[in-house]
Amino acid sequence: MDAHADHGLTVVVPVHNGARTLPDTLESLRLQTAPLHEVIVIDDGSTDESVRIARSHPVAARVIELGPHRGAAFARNTGLLEARTERVAFLDQDDLWLPTRAERVLAVFAAHPDLQVLVTGERVFAVAEDRADLTAGGHPFAEWVTWWPAADRVIAEMTDLPADAEPEFTWVRTSRVLSGSLTVTTSYVLPRTLSLQVGGFATWARSADDWVLLQSLAAHTPIGSIADRSVLYRVHPTNTSVTTRWPRTLLTLAAAMRHGGALVPADHERDAASVGPLIGTNLLPHYLYALAEEPGGRSAADTWALWQLLATQDDRTLRNLTRLARVQVRARLPEPLVSRTRRLLRGPRSDRVEA
Known part of the structure; x- marks a missing residue:
């Protein structure tokens, strides 16, 4: 490890024209019950109000503007480079963390000193205003949605969601990593140094750049997992996983x-x-x-x-x-x-x- 080897947690938020959802995303970080070392917003060529929202939000994020749009993988790698802690987590511009997520994640690392890579579970949600478009359009993720809050009530209702029971920790078999994506990028907590050494998120991949990185990490260190669903993955008609031709x-x-x-x-x-x-x-x-x-x-x-x-x-x-x-x-x-x-x-x- 290098000078970044403290035990805090940095959260990287890549953003591209995320003004519609970014306020709730940042607010979910501000509400964490355990303090975060830093929140870094990487603006990836936004042409809307994303930068202004990120700079003015009380979570006090450090905002880095990349200039022309380069893609989420490039933005995530920039976050890895800029992080001031060895442990780096990721939160997409339209997803949320339950208030206890950072606390639970840090407790897992404290209980397993050799752990470097951690993935968790997630809950799928969508705002009620998108329900008709998602169901009528045959969105492949619509059937996974378990929570439909009103768009202006997302944070208020999120704080009422029950937390999962204390999750059991397991080690993930390499064969499972090879068999397909374990979970969403928002659930990853990665080691900064090793992630950069193996090439970071795959900027050359049209999608699943996170899965490529996880496979590379699996060749060097065991991957830990908890089923804790403290990530809220937002489904909407323009999810990258659906619109990307990959x-x-x-x-x-x-x-x-x-x-x-x-x-x-x-x-x-x-x-x-x-x-x-x-x-x-x-x-x-x-x-x-x-x-x-x-x-x-x-x-x-x-x-x-x-x-x-x-x-x-x-x-x-x-x-x-x-x-x-x-x-x-x-x-x-x-x-x-x-x-x-x-x-x-x-x-x-x-x-x-x-x-």
């Missing part, structure tokens, strides 16, 4: 990272049996939803990567995969591509599993 790049990236030997132990065969199939993780709906939206279907390389990631001999898994894929296909793709995709899902006659 599946083609990420399919081949995920296959390469899981089967390329960098993280899978050398004495294990590099296939789905050693790292676990993608199904059952929160990435599978992303893949199917986004692939269905891609014009022109997918290439042979994309298809091969997808089957590497989903490969399994388990009948129940295949049935679930087929059922989910058929729903997405029928809802999203033109009929000629529907027929071709159905044939792909059925596979050779000897391997078919009826849903």
Whole structure:
């Protein structure tokens, strides 16, 4: 560790045109029951009132303006570089922390002195004013929403949400990290020095830059986890995970990272049996939803990567995969591509599993 090795907690908030939600996000940090060392707002080329809001909010954030828009990964890496503590947490411009989050996170680190990387659970919410658009538009996250506050009541009602019971601490298996994203970036608490040493958030990735970093960290240190849902992840019609056109790049990236030997132990065969199939993780709906939206279907390389990631001999898994894929296909793709995709899902006659 370097001069940043104190035991405080820095929170990095990347912002790009976040004026609508940023006041509530910063207020949730101001309400923390344990003091934060610092809040750093990284403005990533905003053209709205985000900078003014960040500078005037009583949380007293340090505001850094990047100039032209460079993307959330670049902004997060800037936060890592600027942090004055070794422990760095992240909060997106539209998400919230429950008031006890910092207190609980710091208690976990105190109880586990060797812990460097911690991830937690999250609750999904959306404001009531977005409910019609989310449900009518078939937003893939809408069914996860458990809390629908009015837009002007978010902070007031947040403070009434019950905290989870004292969470159990576990170590995350590397195979689980490889099998898909563990949780949202807002739940990460990372070591500043090691995160920078392994390359930080992947600025070259079109999405899931946080998952790439977590895989790199897993090669160097165990990852701890608590199921504490002290993060409130906001769903809205323009979530980056839904609007970003990323599946083609990420399919081949995920296959390469899981089967390329960098993280899978050398004495294990590099296939789905050693790292676990993608199904059952929160990435599978992303893949199917986004692939269905891609014009022109997918290439042979994309298809091969997808089957590497989903490969399994388990009948129940295949049935679930087929059922989910058929729903997405029928809802999203033109009929000629529907027929071709159905044939792909059925596979050779000897391997078919009826849903």
